[in-house]
Amino acid sequence: MKSLNNISFLTIKNHLSKNNVNVSSLIAEDEIFYNLNSLNNSSNNDLTFFANISSLNYLSETKAKACLIDKKNSKNLPQNTAAIIVEDPYKAFALISNLFKQKNLSSGVIAELTNINKASKLSNNIQIDNFVNIKENCKIDENVIIESNCTIGPNVTISKNTVVKSNSVISDSIIGENCIIKSGAVIGGTGFGFDPKTKINIQHFGNVIIKNNCNIGSNTTIDKAVFDSTIISENCFIDNLVQIAHNVILGSGTIIASQTGIAGSTIIGKNVLIGGQAGISGHLTIGDNVKIAAKSGVTKNIKDNSVVAGFPAVDLKKWKIATIKFNNL
Numbered sequence: 001m002k003s004l005n006n007i008s009f010l011t012i013k014n015h016l017s018k019n020n021v022n023v024s025s026l027i028a029e030d031e032i033f034y035n036l037n038s039l040n041n042s043s044n045n046d047l048t049f050f051a052n053i054s055s056l057n058y059l060s061e062t063k064a065k066a067c068l069i070d071k072k073n074s075k076n077l078p079q080n081t082a083a084i085i086v087e088d089p090y091k092a093f094a095l096i097s098n099l100f101k102q103k104n105l106s107s108g109v110i111a112e113l114t115n116i117n118k119a120s121k122l123s124n125n126i127q128i129d130n131f132v133n134i135k136e137n138c139k140i141d142e143n144v145i146i147e148s149n150c151t152i153g154p155n156v157t158i159s160k161n162t163v164v165k166s167n168s169v170i171s172d173s174i175i176g177e178n179c180i181i182k183s184g185a186v187i188g189g190t191g192f193g194f195d196p197k198t199k200i201n202i203q204h205f206g207n208v209i210i211k212n213n214c215n216i217g218s219n220t221t222i223d224k225a226v227f228d229s230t231i232i233s234e235n236c237f238i239d240n241l242v243q244i245a246h247n248v249i250l251g252s253g254t255i256i257a258s259q260t261g262i263a264g265s266t267i268i269g270k271n272v273l274i275g276g277q278a279g280i281s282g283h284l285t286i287g288d289n290v291k292i293a294a295k296s297g298v299t300k301n302i303k304d305n306s307v308v309a310g311f312p313a314v315d316l317k318k319w320k321i322a323t324i325k326f327n328n329l
Contacts, residue, residue, distance in 0.1 A: 005100045007033050012096055019095050024085040027066055036100040051090035068092045104163050106143045172224045176212035184219040191223035191246030191264060204246060217242060
């Protein structure tokens with residue numbers, strides 16, 4: 001595997017400590033790791049992690065130099081692999097992955113083959129690649145990267161340190177800081193609104209607001225509101241191929257897996273987990289900390305802290321009982 005970055009154990013330990021992760025290990029602080037890798041593919045210069053019991057068979061056979069692991073399972077490591085004991089190995093892995101992965105840094109270069117409207121404002125150190133079209137009334141803050149073939153605007157603000165990957169289209173939107181908009185995303189398009197009898201389109205006058213530290217997947221669409229705002233709150237992670245309709249509001253920390261569709265004007269609470277291919281009807285309220293299983297069809301409001309599955313989506317325990325009874329017919 002090609003080296004990602006050369007990181008000392010001291011750097012790893014300090015990074016974890018800054019993020020309130022306690023570390024216990026006998027590794028020398030000047031020990032160097034060349035890669036972060038999986039248990040079964042690691043070599044003797046790599047750092048790996050163990051966070052899932054399904055990988056237990058690989059643990060005793062790993063060739064990694066060291067492993068992020070909890071104390072309970074550290075006894076299963078081979079003699080040549082040192083333990084880096086942490087309470088939550090997966091969290092530690094997530095933090096360390098950001099050390100090994102080189103950050104996208106703006107080159108500060110605006111390519112020659114771009115079209116930038118004179119009414120738009122650009123801050124310092126912005127990277128704009130070839131074939132980008134920035135329309136009127138846009139504001140691009142410092143350290144933003146806009147990759148090739150994107151169309152930005154009209155009426156778009158992109159805050160600092162955000163990356164817009166190639167072939168994305170953004171209009172009538174306010175994008176927060178430190179966001180990643182992956183390739184092919186369409187944000188701020190007109191929603192699916194019309195009079196069903198006459199088929200007369202309903203014009204959309206609102207916008208989309210995506211707050212700080214959000215990740216928007218490839219080919220995901222987020223429609224602008226009719227009058228107000230479709231809102232994606234802080235720290236939301238949205239997978240590829242997700243449809244979010246007009247006037248939807250996502251609470252902070254919500255995670256949505258691929259191929260999910262959310263109909264218009266539904267309000268989703270904080271820290272909600274939505275499995276792949278779920279469908280959520282419009283004008284509903286989904287509470288905080290709700291978990292919605294993959295392929296569920298949500299047709300009613302859901303209270304805080306609920307876990308639901310099936311179509312129509314019901315409490316997970318009820319769904320399991322009904323499934324067992326059906327399969328035994």
